[in-house]
Amino acid sequence: MAEPYKNLAWDDFRLIRAIAEAKGLPAAAQQLGVNHSTVFRRLRQIEAALGTALFERHRVGYAPTAAGEEMVALAARLEEDITAFTRKVSGREPSPAGELRVTTNDSLLVHLLTPLFALFLEQCPEMRLDIVLSNQPLNLSKRxxxxxxxxxxxxxxxxxGRRVASIGWALYGRAADFPEPGDLGMAALYQRRWVSLSEDLATMKVVRRVRENVAPERVAYRTNSVLGLGExxxxxxxxxxxxxxxxxxxPSLVRLAAPDPDLAADLWLLTHPDLRxxxxxxxxxxxxxxxxxxRRRLIEGVVHPGGD
Incomplete structure (x- = not known):
């Protein structure tokens, strides 16, 4: 009789990885484009097939067990191998060609995406990228x-689309002004002079955090650009x-506090269903x-030059 674990498929590994990243079933279901009950049922089937628990349920969400962590790590390796194989095989088929119109914001373009776009065009020389900078969602339905x-x-x-990372946010200051940044608590930092994003970005969590904790007279500078905020x-x-x-x-900046999970924002690659x-x-x-x-560890704030 066939052993049950031999029935595991690539989608099962994707599901386990999605649960670990989302720390819960509803968010994982949204990421995978299925309903909550499907994720719950399949998780139980996978655990039954393996004969071991892959997650522990905590108040803050689902945390992978040792076996779960191994499966998540294997899923990441599988995704890389599958992507590499796809690229290799695609060389035997007509290469993708034509123009692709991509929208993103200025901070992502300057600090993360431009080198990746260059690598992409090296591998797909018949492609052309038209980059549209906007902090507002464009209508992909209208192309x-x-x-x-x-x-x-x-x-x-x-x-x-797919969630590819969680963008970590932390509190920073100019290194020259903070030779020993670890000695300051948040109470003291809230008394310093601040810069913040503008109120027209009030839906962003970092804007609400400053509004709730920093006196208005201490916010000396506002800008509607994350790129400008770093400057x-x-x-x-x-x-x-x-x-x-x-x-x-x-090097001229220094962390004044650890990345705050409550300020993190998911990074998504999105397209219209008709184009996927x-x-x-x-x-x-x-x-x-x-x-x-x-580059996920850098994006999420796990890799910290001079820190971790």
């Missing part, structure tokens, strides 16, 4: 863009929250997911 790369906790229900902190205009992937690579199987879209999304995955 304002083919692909959106966005930091959001609530991607539009009309789009499909302001580096210029010594005040301390402020920044994405870790922007600030941690700047188009070769040029599929190849681009697979490539970007793999490359962003390799």
């Amino acid at each position: 304002d863009a083919d692909v959106a790369i966005r930091a959001t906790d609530s991607p539009p229900e009309t789009l499909v 302001a902190v580096e210029a010594g205009l005040g301390i402020g929250h920044l994405p870790c992937f922007i600030a941690d690579v700047r 199987h188009a070769p040029r879209v599929r190849v681009f999304l697979d490539f970007m997911a793999a490359e962003i995955g390799r």
Whole structure:
């Protein structure tokens, strides 16, 4: 009789990885594009087939067991291998060609995406990228863009895609002003001069955090650009929250507090359902997911030069 674990499929590994990343079933279901009950049922089937628990349920969500962590790590390796195989085999088929219109924001473009776009064009020389900078969602249904790369906790229900990382945010100041940053508590830091994103970005969690804890007269500078916010902190205009992937690579900046999970934002690769199987879209999304995955620890604030 066949052993039950031999029935495990690639989708099972994707499911376990999604639960670990989302720390819960509803968010994992949303990421995978299925309903909550399907994720719950399949998790129980996988655990029964393996004869071991893959997650422990805590108040803050699902935490992988040792076996679960191994399966998540294997899923990551499998995804990389599958992507590499797809690229190799695609060389035997007509290469994707044509223009792809991609929308994202300025901070992601400058500090993360441009080198990845260059690598993509090296591998797909028949492709052309048209990058549209916007901090507001474009209408992919009307073909304002083919692909959106966005930091959001609530991607539009009309789009499909994948969550590729969680963007970590931490509090930073100019290194010259904080020779011993670990000696200051938040009570003292709230009394310093601050920079913040503008109130027209009030839906962002970092804006609410500053509004709730920093006196208005201590916010010396506001901007509606995350890119500009990093420049302001580096210029010594005040301390402020920044994405870790922007600030941690700047020697002139120093962390004043650890990354705050409550400020994190999910990074999504999104497209319209009608475009998801188009070769040029599929190849681009697979490539970007793999490359962003390799930089995930930096994006999430786990890798900290001079720290971790």
